[in-house]
Amino acid sequence: MCNWARWLLAFGLMVRMPFAFAVDYPAELWQLGREATSEEVAAWDIDVRPDFAGLPPGSGSVEEGEILWLDKCSVCHGDFGDSNEVFSPIVLGNVTDEDISSGRVAALTDPAVVRTTLMKVATLSTLWDYINRAMPWNAPKSLQVGEVYALVAYLLQLGYVVDYDFVLSDANIAEIQKLMPNRNGMTTEHGLWSVDGTPDVVGSACTENCEVDVTVTSYLPDYAMNAHGNLKDQVRDYGPFPGIQTAPVEDSPAPQHESDSETPEAALAANGCSGCHGLDRALVGPAFTAIKERYQGQDAAAYLADKIRNGGSGVWGSIAMPPMSQLDGETLDGLVSWLLENK
């Protein structure tokens, strides 16, 4: 039976001190929630720390890792972890023997060098943990423990941290972490970890005739002003500060009124096509206009329909196009005609 008197008493205390509790709350509060079973904890507690607490036992070889990599990872990351097309490169061959020896990647001071994962990360546990919890991109948590070891081993080999015949396991992973090229490259000596930390840069309190250089050293050139689209359309178009017209003014922008949901444009959005293809700009895949340019005037409708439905690679680059098997025939035909006709 509820004890209302105690609740009311506790309520009075809570109003006074919202974030102070423990003794003030009725004992019944502490009965909300229940003890987790060991099976439940094991199912969710998957993190692996830098001291490898949480690492499940197992092993995997570079060789196994290479096969898995080409099957599940190279689509986005490139065969050698070097692709910059979808994500930042993981490995690029700019880690030296001296880096591995010193534990500091020298190229991090060079603005011309693209920062790769292996140049930055100090802890091998990070790679194991993240691949295990979040990869592959479209099927997270589908890898077996041995597969995660193998993929980490393959990445280490691509970075020349280990040799091709290497096998990574729970027995040697802590030793291999001591070879990470940037293991000494992190610092917590800064003011941003704690709310009471000391700032490294503080502004001036000067309010009159302050000595500052007011030379304009950087601004967007005219040709870049429209790179984010017409700014006039991105700002409230009445009131004190309407947007600047940055796109060329069209004489009469006659709106097209096709049926909303069944247009090819709607199908492109609904099926995620626009994530990889721009209208006139190559993203992960080729621009739609480039496809038109290549195939228009040929009898290419059936060919394109097959490529969309079944996917493919090697025509426009190394990144594979995933099969779009969910498209019904009518939508597919509409997309193909649009591809060949679009302006």
Place this chain on the structure above:
Amino acid sequence: MSSDDLPDQGKIRLAPESFLDSDLIQSISRHGVDHRRRGLLQSAFGAAVAAMSGAVAASDQDILTLPEWSRTLGKPVAANPYGQPSMYEQNIIRRQSPGLTQTDQASVAFTPLQNMFGMITPSGLHFERHHQGWVDIDPRRHRLMINGLVEKPIVFTMEELMRMPSVSRMHFLECGANTALEWGNSAVPTVQYTHGMLSGSEWTGVPLSLLLERAGYDKGAKYLLAEGADGSSMTRTINMENALDDAIVAYGQNGEMLRPEQGYPLRLVVPGVQGVSWVKWLRRLEVGDMPYATKDEASHYVDLMPDGQQRQYTAIQEAKSVITAPSGGQKLQNCGYYSITGLAWSGRGTVTKVEVSVDGGRNWREARLDGPVLPKMLTRFHADWVWQGESALLQSRVHDSTGYIQPQRADLVAVRGTRSIYHNNAIQTWRVKPDGEVDNVQLG
């Protein structure tokens, strides 16, 4: 400059709606501009110019002609059971920066700060930043587990969490990478892209300290791992200092449940700390005795210094401010009075003062703070300004309750270089050109 030096009238341009009557605007938007309507446009413009150069203003057709909304029956209640903005506000939406990311799942959509008022971000305009796409979780099947250095690991259902004592607190949320594009040079045109990974909301939920107490956490533990239930199961280490101070396990945002893009049905709120630590779709908290070096604190969200060292576990968002209007991509239509407005905030405490400069930081005067001024929350400021057609360099500068003052960009870059990506809290400069156009600039 005295009022006698005002630029001549030819410089002054009125907004289009001031010389076109509403019927003509409607007709053009319905049918486009044909020969007849172009003629009407030209004569209307001519009349407007004549009115400006003449001594007597013409009467306003929007007053003389009753608009249709004054002559018709309005729409019924609940025509939109979940209310939507006016059809005239379609420009004010979240937007992506083209080419910033190659996938739409690990990407950003920015908040349109240039057209917002006050200190609260409407939930539908709250910026989005996901690492592996967003999900819409069935709250009946969602659980929160607390394990690690605790007396007993505990699981909660949403029903149990929502039954517990709750608090509602207003706090800002800023991505650690907000303004990242601006370290090296002016890169993007508007405040939406320079500062739009920023929001202010009222968050409702259970104090994290209460849940840790429920689990019987080890009082010597220094760290907490927070983990999401999405595909990436995003993880971040939380300092126990923040966890016990004012962190909330939140299910509410601005009076309703969290939006899916904001972690429905449960997210962590860590006031003053960068957004990536406010783990969305929160499923698990682990009490620990060492930091976890997760992907987003070992590969990303590390701040590269000029000597090649990377600052790790950079969590606190230092004090920062920005003028939101007038700002890049906008245009002043006329000389005269303007109210410069913007936002200021501090991850270490409360905004105590905001100053505004119109000459690139040579001279500053204090702005009005539009209350309430709350700790670790956005504060709205306003400053009067009479623009007389001159070129101007607008800046704002915040002071917080720790005595910290927001630095000029040159001072920040002198210490941190231009490659640290994260935690750029430098003073922003907007240039007003003599034609009224405003753009994003950096000073020497």
